[in-house]
Amino acid sequence: MTDSNPRSSAPAEDTAANRQGIKIVGFLCNWCSYGGADTAGVCRFKQPTDLRVVRIPCTGRMDPLFIAKSLIYGVDGVLVSGCHPRDCHYAVGNFYARRRMEAFKAFLPFMGIDTRRFKYTWVSASEGQQWQKVVTEFSEQIHMLGPNPGVELRSGEILKVSSGLK
Amino acid sequence: MLETDRNQLHKCVEEALPELDMMIGWTRCDPLQTTPVFIRDAKSISSLTLGPFCSQNLAGYLVKPPALDAPPKPDAKPIGICVKGCDSRSLVALIQEKFITRQRVRIFGIPCGGTVDWRKVARHVELGSVKSADVQDRVLVIEDSTTTHRIALEEVLSRKCLGCRHPNPVISDVLIGAEVSPRSTGMETSYRDVDELDAKPLEERLAFWQSELDRCIRCYACRNACPLCVCQDRCIVETREPRWLTQHVGVPEKFLFHFIHAMHLAGRCTGCGECERVCPMDIPVTLIKEKLNKIMEEMLGYSAGLDPEAVPPLLTFNPGETEI
Amino acid sequence: MAVKIFIAADRLDSVLEKLSTKIDLWIPALLKDDKSGPTGFVQYTPGITPAFDRQTTMPLKKLLLPQEETLLRFKYQKDPEGSLKTTIALDDPKEARPTLVFGARSCDVRALVTLDRVFANGPYVDPYYVQRRKNTLFATLVCGQTDSKCFCSSVGGGPADMEGSHLRIVRLEDGYLVEALSKDAQPLLADLAEAPDKSRDQLAAKLVKEASKRQVGDLDTKDCAPAFRNRFQQNDYWASMVSQCLSCGVCTYVCPTCYCFSITDETRNLEGERLRSWDSCMFYHYTLEASGHNPRPTKLERYRNRVGHKFSYIPERYEGLLGCCGCGRCIRSCPVNIDIRQVVGNLKENSNEQ
Structure with missing residues (x-):
């Protein structure tokens, strides 16, 4: 949904989750969580199907604005997962990421966006089971929250909220 | 008092x-407002002014033309x-990030008792008819063609000034006038507006920002006025590759633009309030950054633009902080 | 058939409501819950707060040139071989609905003279603009604003100038006297309110007369074009005038006569649309070329272009018509208080000295 590239829109599978229209974007580090998700798949662990995975080279590449753009345009949940602290392939990428994402998590609700729609976690390549747990829990949480209302105003609506600012 | 300070400024310059x-x-360009001026000629020094109408933060001009027409030569003078307290913090932030060197600037620090927000003045008088304006003993005295209005300065101060903790320049070579005591010393008073909005339910916060940001016309004045928006012509909100924003005028675009602005200033914003001051649609843009400043202060104990040696918190890390 | 009506102040809302059932009605209104806050033209719905007492922050050009407008839509369709085949569906200009702008000011309406020359009077006619232009009527307030930033008389207008207006509104102490100036506006006034009594009618006539005598602004705009050409290459002049410019788009976005636009294709998944949206010559990207070269690399060239466009290029192309309506919005909204009157006024001062 966030992608403007015409080539990347594969038709969604007809599953219960898709019928409900829940979309979760996962940004997974190439060196660990992406492998972890793969491990979970190879081991045939049952996983929810509403996660769309974007592979990133390191959580250090994770710009909080990826999350902002996703949530603003109505993606229902964003999951970021990378290497455990001190296990970063590039030594320090996830340390930077941790600060950014913590700050962003605290900032989101101020703008009126439910912070529960965003989660970040650490999963290594061998932790297939852990991945299954993380993604199942997060997916359940997003289903509980329901579709993301986004920030768009209904057409023609003029809102005038008194700011109370001095 | 203002007169003495102005004379001192002229003499020092x-x-x-x-x-x-x-x-x-x-320099004064209107009874209630000033405009930035670039002086190379001793004849023009007398046009320099200071005081509560000097609202612009001049630090940004150091990293944009005309100061930065070309990379400075090693022997450049x-x-x-001139900087107020808040402006001096922007200077420090620019020095921290190595956009300018300390030697490159001669800082004329001006302790500041707050600046006048003309929008608030407009609540009391019709701006177009103002003939003269002056501040005497914390009272704004305005004359129009028929009457003299006396307005308490408190009522017309810019919002950022109400919670100001650094009215005195944190860095300067020359100090013009006497230091003033800060209006606020702690987080409770500095982030009052943030806390008030935070106390509302999530839906109300969303509705608030929807209604505020809906007015945004994407003129990018907030970005261009920001002394720390150093990307300028390379800003990602306008580049086509990568393509972050469309040309649609919907609220999502406006949200994303302000997210971009805010996140790129996280841990860097010194709270000078320029973004809010310049907004033609009167959107409380600085409030967004205030929230991030508060997070930085609570989470990482950091306030931007106080120590030229410090590294902005999102440009560094600490492996030990398992629970931030 | 009524040609003049009097709307008592306390009946204004009900009259507007009635008017809005006849025609799409746009009025100047507060955009924020603050009586001195920003204002703009919005479509009337009962309960909105009109702002007739001062000029709006935003001009009315968005009614004729929306900030964003879809010119056509397109869709990619995959063919069986797997490569992308493009089909394009064209969107005709939407049928414009009859619209009345109630409470514009003479500078706002006068700005349309400039826009008409560009978009409607050929040689290239813009069907989107023309559609809306033809269907929009203007009820214009005789302006009582005495603002130090206004200069409408200097650029050919005036507080009571009714060029391009269909109705005239005179603000009296206890209400508004509305008079139809053109035939197509007359039916609008039917059954809205009573005709004015004689004293009010005379008072209104007197106010109009006074307003038309009022001289607003003292900028000398004669022979700006040659003066501008003289100054064109004097970088020192432009540096001395606009070094403080932030290169933001405020002045162009609040300007009623600035019409520059950009066209972009916005694609999402397999569908997209071609958008026309406001652009500003104050932006770096406005003139950025594909090669990376930018003929107007700094704000000095960009600001010079803005002045040149309004006071030299447009007058030379359109028989002396100025590209400025003297509303003063760019002066009022400028974050660093650049005054275009100063920049234009000084064009002629000692221009050969440097």
Whole structure:
């Protein structure tokens, strides 16, 4: 949904989750969580199907604005997962990421966006089971929250909220 | 008092000007407002002014033309600049991030009792008819063609000034006038507006920002006025590759633009309030950054623009902080 | 058939409501819950707060040139071989609905003279603009604003100038006297309110007369074009005038006569649309070329272009018509208080000295 590239829109599978229209974007580090998700798949662990995975080279590449753009345009949940602290392939990428994402998590609700729609976690390549747990829990949480209302105003609506600012 | 300070400023600049490449200051252009002025000629020094109408933060001009027409030569003369307390923090932030060197600037620090927000003045008088304006003993005295209005300065101060903790320049070569005591000393008073909005339910916060940001016309004045928005012509909100924003005028675009602005200033914003001051649609843009500043202060104990040696918190890390 | 009506102040809302059932009605209104806050033209719905007492922050050009407008839509369709085949569906200009702008000011309406020359009077006619232009009527307030930033008389207008207006509104102490100036506006006034009594009618006539005598602004705009050409290459002049410019788009976005636009294709998944949206010559990207070269690399060239466009290029192309309506919005909204009157006024001062 966030992608403007015409080539990347594969038709969604007809599953219960898709019928409900829940979309979760996962940004997974190439060196660990992406492998972890793969491990979970190879081991045939049952996983929810509403996660769309974007592979990133390191959580250090994770710009909080990826999350902002996703949530603003109505993606229902964003999951970021990378290497455990001190296990970063590039030594320090996830340390930077941790600060950014913590700050962003605290900032989101101020703008009126439910912070529960965003989660970040650490999963290594061998932790297939852990991945299954993380993604199942997060997916359940997003289903509980329901579709993301986004920030768009209904057409023609003029809102005038008194700011109370001095 | 203002008169004495102005004379002192003129005298100091006059002495310093031969050693300077240029002097950046304010000049009165309207009873209630000033405009930035770039002085190379001793004749123009008398136009320099200071005081509560000098609302612009001049620090940004150091990283944009005309100060930065070309990369400075090694033997370039320093640039003189007038700064209020909040402006000086922007200077420190620019020094921290190595956009300018300390030697490159000659800082004329001006302790500041707050600046006048003309929008608030407009609640009391019709701006177009103002003939003269002056501040005497914390009272704004305005004359129009028929009457003299007396408004308490408190009522017309810019919002950022109400919770100001650093009215005195944190860095300066020359101090003009006497230091003033800060209006606020702690987080409770500095982030009052943030806390008030935070106390509302999530839906109300969303509705608030929807209604505020809906007015945004994407003129990008907030970005261009920001002394720390150093990307300028390379800003990702306008580049086509990568393509972050469309040309649609919907609220999502406006949200994303302000997210971009805010996140790129996280841990860097010094709270000078320029973004809010310049907004033609009167959107409380600074409030967004105030929230991030508060997070930085609570989470990482950091306030931007106080220590030239410090590293902005999102440009560094600490492996030990398992629970931030 | 009524040609003049009097709307008592306390009946204004009900009259507007009635008017809005006849025609799409746009009025100047507060955009924020603050009586001195920003204002703009919005479509009337009962309960909105009109702002007739001062000029709006935003001009009315968005009614004729929306900030965003879809010119056509397109869709990619995959063919069986797997490569992308493009089909394009064209969107005709939407049928414009009859619209009345109630409470514009003479500068706002006068700005349309400039826009008409560009978009409607050929040689290239813009069907989107023309559609809306033809269907929009203007009820214009005789302006009582005495603002130090206004200069409408200097650029050919005036507080009571009714060029391009269909109705005239005179603000009296206890209400509004509305008079139809053109035939197509007359039916609008039917059954809205009573005709004015004689004293009010005379008072209104007197106010109009006074307003038309009022001289607003003292900028000398004669022979700006040659003066501008003289100054064109004097970088020192432009540096001395606009070094403080932030290169933001405020002045162009609040300007009623600035019409520059950008066209972009916005694609999402397999569908997209071609958008026309406001652009500003104050932006770096406005003139950025594909090669990376930018003919107007700094704000000095960009600001010079803005002045040149309004006071030299447009007058030379359109028989002396100025590209400025003297509303003063760019002066009022400028974050660093650049005054275009100063920049234009000084064009002629000692221009050969430097």
